[in-house]
Amino acid sequence: MPETPRVLIVDDDPVMRDLVSVITMAQGFEVLQASDGAEGLSIIRNAPRIDLVISDWEMPFMDGVEFCRQIRALHMPKYIHVLLLTARQRQADFLAAMEAGADDFLSKPFNPAMLSARLGVTKRLLALQSRLMQNNELLTRTNERLTETYTKLQEDMDAAARAQRRLLPEPLKTMGRAHFASCLVPSADISGDMYNFFELPDGSIGFYMVDVAGHGARAALMSVTLNRLLNADAFVNGDGRQHHGRPHAPHSVVSELNRRFVPDSEIVDHFTMICGVLDQDTGQLRFCQAGHPHPVVVPRNGAPHAVGSGGFPVGLLDGMDYDDTIVSLAPGTRVVLHSDGVTECASPDGEFYGEARLHKLLDEVRELPIDQVSDAVREALYAWRGGTGFDDDVSVLAFEIHS
Structure with a gap:
């Protein structure tokens, strides 16, 4: 009253x-x-x-x-x-x-x-x-509640970001003759990019990189789901048969993921990915490219060049056929995987960084240790961006085999 x-x-x-x-x-x-x-x-x-x-x-x-x-x-x-x-x-x-x-x-x-x-x-x-x-007074109380809610959400997002980072491999790691270096710079607290690598029973190395469409919590949850699915068992025992420890062909792993996600009316997300197996003994690299940017091969002598057949994103259409690409790597050859956040990183005037600049950069840093390659890409993108944050997640996974 x-x-x-x-x-x-x-x-x-x-x-x-x-x-x-x-x-x-x-x-x-x-x-x-x-x-x-x-x-x-x-x-x-x-x-x-x-x-x-x-x-x-x-x-x-x-x-x-x-x-x-x-x-x-x-x-x-x-x-x-x-x-x-x-x-x-x-x-x-x-x-x-x-x-x-x-x-x-x-x-x-x-x-x-x-x-x-x-x-x-x-x-x-x-x-x-x-x-x-x-x-x-009502606005003040509402703002206080919103601030409290935002603080709680931010705390949850920070916790989710920490949990997601723990799923990533160490930034620098050596597995047998293979040396790996990686980095992930999310556009927000959490990311739709994910990658990993692991030793398989026969001594080869399985690896993948995925980029879930979209940003934020939804894409991040999908990337975490894929991290749980894409383990060493998926590369060896994905169809329930041991194959005596021999890895599946990478395209069969991708096809299985496509089969899982396309029919699900509850999950409408799709993603691009690279999925592969590296034979440390022979230097043979076999991978399947599903709509993801082309891997870049940097030979000891010769210009960096893209490899792969392109492929189609996973989770859009049922019954898609996926193929493997095979590349023989000489000792010292580097392979760089990256998300489209690298080549599509826009300068202040809207120009994309592009594949040509990436290849030129990888050529310039070829004499640097592998552990400095991902850092060099990240710093180049920051400079290209003008020092501001990225619009899309940026992930880089580089590896090479030593003799």
Whole structure:
């Protein structure tokens, strides 16, 4: 229920105070009285609430203008409207009073009907002020709840990002003759990119890189699901047969994933990927490319070049045929896998980094240790981007075989 508006009437003439009080109470106000400015200030300081002050201009000890100035100096939490009663007519006087904090004036001798009308306007203003304060309080509480919710969500996102990073392999790792280096720079806290590599029972190395369409939590959850599915067993025992420890052809692993995800009406996400097996003894690289950017081969002598047949993303169409590409790697040859966040990284004017620049960069850093290749790509993209964050996840996985 709305509070009754409270008015303080300040006048050294008791008859005038009573007259104004009668008119004011008839308009539904609760009335307090003071005989001068000092008493009025004391009431304002101690009363729970004063909405309106009606004060005479001409009073002993403290006139109405100084009284206004003192009211404003109190810095009350709720604005107090001030109406001055005066016989003055000079514009300079009115300007001085408004500068001191007066809101309205009523000429003396005043017409009771005019005072009633002014009080009606004040009641409407007070009602509007009350609604605004209520709305502001509601907005404040809502903002506090939103801030609390956002903080909780951010904490959850940070925890999810830490959990996702723990699924990635070590940035630098040696497995037999193979040396791996990798990095992932998500465009947000969590990423739709995922990669991994692991030793298979026959001593070869299985590896993959996936890039789930979209960004945010949905893509990240899908990438985590794929991380759980794409383990060493998937490369060897994916169809339930041991094959005496021999890896499956990579295209069969991709086909199995496509079979799993296409018919599922609950899961409409799709993804690109590279899935492969590296034979450390022979240097043979067999991989399947499913809509993912082409791997880049950097031979010891010769220009970097893309390999692979392109392929079709996983999870869009049932019954897709996937093929393997076979590449023989001489000792010291490097292979660099990357997400489209590398080649499609846009400069401030919108130009993509592109394959040509990537190949040129990989040629320039060919003499650097493998552990510096992924860092070099990341730093080059930051420079190309102009020092700002990326619009898409950036992932790089590089490896080479030593003799």
